[in-house]
Amino acid sequence: MLGSSNRNRIAERREATRREILDAAWRQAREVGVAGITLRDIARTVGMQPPSLYSHFDSKLAIYDAMYADSWLAYEEHVSRELDPLPTHPRDAIRLIARVFFDFSVADPARYQLMNHRTIPGFEPTAESYAPAVRVLERGVETFGALGVTDRADFDIWVSLLGGLIDQQLANDPGGDRFSRLLERATDMWADAGGIPHRTARRASTKRRARP
Amino acid sequence: MLGSSNRNRIAERREATRREILDAAWRQAREVGVAGITLRDIARTVGMQPPSLYSHFDSKLAIYDAMYADSWLAYEEHVSRELDPLPTHPRDAIRLIARVFFDFSVADPARYQLMNHRTIPGFEPTAESYAPAVRVLERGVETFGALGVTDRADFDIWVSLLGGLIDQQLANDPGGDRFSRLLERATDMWADAGGIPHRTARRASTKRRARP
DNA sequence: TCGAACTGCCTAACATAGTTAGGAGAATGC
DNA sequence: GCATTCTCCTAACTATGTTAGGCAGTTCGA
Numbered sequence: 001m002l003g004s005s006n007r008n009r010i011a012e013r014r015e016a017t018r019r020e021i022l023d024a025a026w027r028q029a030r031e032v033g034v035a036g037i038t039l040r041d042i043a044r045t046v047g048m049q050p051p052s053l054y055s056h057f058d059s060k061l062a063i064y065d066a067m068y069a070d071s072w073l074a075y076e077e078h079v080s081r082e083l084d085p086l087p088t089h090p091r092d093a094i095r096l097i098a099r100v101f102f103d104f105s106v107a108d109p110a111r112y113q114l115m116n117h118r119t120i121p122g123f124e125p126t127a128e129s130y131a132p133a134v135r136v137l138e139r140g141v142e143t144f145g146a147l148g149v150t151d152r153a154d155f156d157i158w159v160s161l162l163g164g165l166i167d168q169q170l171a172n173d174p175g176g177d178r179f180s181r182l183l184e185r186a187t188d189m190w191a192d193a194g195g196i197p198h199r200t201a202r203r204a205s206t207k208r209r210a211r212p
Numbered sequence: 213m214l215g216s217s218n219r220n221r222i223a224e225r226r227e228a229t230r231r232e233i234l235d236a237a238w239r240q241a242r243e244v245g246v247a248g249i250t251l252r253d254i255a256r257t258v259g260m261q262p263p264s265l266y267s268h269f270d271s272k273l274a275i276y277d278a279m280y281a282d283s284w285l286a287y288e289e290h291v292s293r294e295l296d297p298l299p300t301h302p303r304d305a306i307r308l309i310a311r312v313f314f315d316f317s318v319a320d321p322a323r324y325q326l327m328n329h330r331t332i333p334g335f336e337p338t339a340e341s342y343a344p345a346v347r348v349l350e351r352g353v354e355t356f357g358a359l360g361v362t363d364r365a366d367f368d369i370w371v372s373l374l375g376g377l378i379d380q381q382l383a384n385d386p387g388g389d390r391f392s393r394l395l396e397r398a399t400d401m402w403a404d405a406g407g408i409p410h411r412t413a414r415r416a417s418t419k420r421r422a423r424p
Numbered sequence: 425t426c427g428a429a430c431t432g433c434c435t436a437a438c439a440t441a442g443t444t445a446g447g448a449g450a451a452t453g454c
Numbered sequence: 455g456c457a458t459t460c461t462c463c464t465a466a467c468t469a470t471g472t473t474a475g476g477c478a479g480t481t482c483g484a
Contacts, residue, residue, distance in 0.1 A: 121247030160376030
């Protein structure tokens with residue numbers, strides 16, 4: 001009986017169309033920004049009439065949702081790849097995490113905007129799409145814990161700082177390298193203040209900045 | 213000759229209508245969010261037909277622009293009032309600045325969203341409306357300088373951190389008091405790392421936190 | 425004071441969004 | 455082979471910001 005095989009083929013074709021629509025949406029997001037995405041343009045790109053898109057997505061927001069899930073899943077994978085193996089020096093690890101986060105956002109500002117879903121009016125990710133974002137955050141807490149940062153507040157502060165730095169970079173100096181300089185200094189400050197324990201780092205004590 | 217007096221009266225009436233429109237816009241922004249503002253609703257509130265609004269504003273974005281300018285002017289005044297006189301203890305001053313910033317944003321999230329103009333698709337403030345924002349930033353640099361923070365990077369990091377903390381608060385814990393706790397810890401970290409000099413603070417030495 | 429110019433509002437209409445209704449034709453399944 | 459399902463279509467609807475053009479009251483100069 002070929003029923004199951006056929007069913008598979010159908011599902012695949014359906015999935016392919018879905019991906020085609022999402023790819024068109026991504027291309028458009030990168031050209032004109034996330035808010036500039038238009039069902040008509042997406043439809044034209046994939047060779048459909050706008051209402052036909054509704055055979056694949058419930059609404060425009062559902063398309064955003066799929067893109068949101070895409071992004072966080074990709075980011076999760078990206079982080080996993082970069083953090084294996086984890087650097088042994090805490091300060092290096094912290095910088096690496098920041099660098100990954102930064103590269104990921106600067107490489108594709110549209111994606112970054114989408115991942116900060118609050119910047120898109122009317123869009124709220126579904127619980128399912130939100131899950132990878134939560135997992136990444138948990139992974140962060142875990143990683144910091146392994147490096148000796150057990151105070152949750154310190155982690156939250158670090159995340160805030162990182163988000164703020166990236167926003168400032170994208171807003172004031174897109175294409176420049178302001179982020180690197182600020183990150184360098186911020187990491188030092190954080191380390192000096194005990195945010196990053198010196199546990200495995202012998203060199204850190206010799207590097208401590210003199211107080212005026 | 214009454215010409216000039218008449219001209220004044222006309223200008224006043226015109227300004228009053230303009231204010232009425234902006235008030236309606238603000239009310240609506242607080243009810244349904246900045247993105248939810250609708251010319252039709254504004255017009256209904258002030259008792260006009262939508263196209264009539266164009267006698268007072270060039271476009272919807274022009275209304276946003278006026279609201280943006282309003283906000284930053286109010287903030288500038290707010291800051292000036294709170295920082296006069298400037299606390300003598302640097303750490304207190306830093307916390308006060310953060311507190312003012314936070315109160316101002318939490319008291320009126322719609323206003324905060326507007327001040328972060330990048331969160332509103334298609335809106336870019338005019339140079340004139342942007343000026344107060346620049347002045348406030350300069351004022352911040354100046355104030356920090358008077359407190360002994362001469363490294364511009366340290367100031368930028370502080371601003372990033374503050375923005376990140378507020379965003380995190382508004383996103384994860386609206387109505388809660390997460391911000392206070394994180395701010396406390398962040399200020400300490402910053403001070404310990406030398407971001408806040410102990411220069412003018414004699415009491416500071418007695419208050420210095422013990423390092424574990 | 426009279427007529428011209430201006431001002432502030434109006435109605436009608438338009439362009440562009442997202443979205444719904446309903447159907448036609450091909451693919452699929454018993 | 456026939457009923458069902460699926461995918462796409464056209465037509466139309468609603469809501470948005472915006473433009474065109476006009477009309478009545480007000481202001482202002484000769």
